[in-house]
Amino acid sequence: MEKMQGEGEVDHLAQPSPLTDREKVVIQESWTKVYQNCDDTGVTILVRLFVNFPSSKQYFSQFKHIEEAEELQRSAQLRKHARRVMDAINTLVESLDNSDKVASVLKLVGKAHALRHKVEPVYFKILSGVILEVLGEAFPEVMTPEVAAAWTKLLATICCGITAIYEEVGWNKLSTSTG
Numbered sequence: 001m002e003k004m005q006g007e008g009e010v011d012h013l014a015q016p017s018p019l020t021d022r023e024k025v026v027i028q029e030s031w032t033k034v035y036q037n038c039d040d041t042g043v044t045i046l047v048r049l050f051v052n053f054p055s056s057k058q059y060f061s062q063f064k065h066i067e068e069a070e071e072l073q074r075s076a077q078l079r080k081h082a083r084r085v086m087d088a089i090n091t092l093v094e095s096l097d098n099s100d101k102v103a104s105v106l107k108l109v110g111k112a113h114a115l116r117h118k119v120e121p122v123y124f125k126i127l128s129g130v131i132l133e134v135l136g137e138a139f140p141e142v143m144t145p146e147v148a149a150a151w152t153k154l155l156a157t158i159c160c161g162i163t164a165i166y167e168e169v170g171w172n173k174l175s176t177s178t179g
């Protein structure tokens, strides 16, 4: 049976302390390498999410019934979403010193996924664990313990911000009222 806990240590309920200047720098430096391989890394992350947590496919009309990793990898809808996730993370990483920009990106993503795509917020936590795992495997020389700790904090901040938007748009009320 599929595990529903994120694989990493990201806890979307605990509001992390703000990133330090040093953490911002190590995130930005490490991201440069990751973003150079944006398409491959994004697709690897999304395929891992959908293979390890098959229920996360339910929201995607074009590949929700596909099980084979190779076939998932070729899906245009998956590849498009991978690119969007990576581009959004890129904007966040570039804007670590601009809290208004970070808040507006999280608001857009949170609102669209809650209201339009109706994605359970737990999947953001699960995805964060998968991101940490794949970055650690694909870039072992970059993801030192210090860098991984900074990424864990950034991803927890993202999950926390998105969960706050879900609450703001009444996600609890909506999901309990529909059973």
Ligand code: HEM
Residues within 6 Å of the ligand: 056, 057, 059, 060, 077, 081, 084, 085, 086, 088, 089, 109, 112, 113, 116, 117, 119, 123, 124, 127
């Ligand atoms: C950091 C995490 C994520 C980011 C930055 C992100 C970003 C985006 C963006 C920019 C779009 C396109 C614009 C829109 O329709 O709102 C999108 C669409 C979508 N996202 Fe996400 N997403 C994330 C995580 C997830 C997760 C965890 C799921 C579900 C398990 C999900 C499911 C969807 C679906 C179903 C669509 C519509 C796809 C389509 O119409 O082809 N997203 N996402």
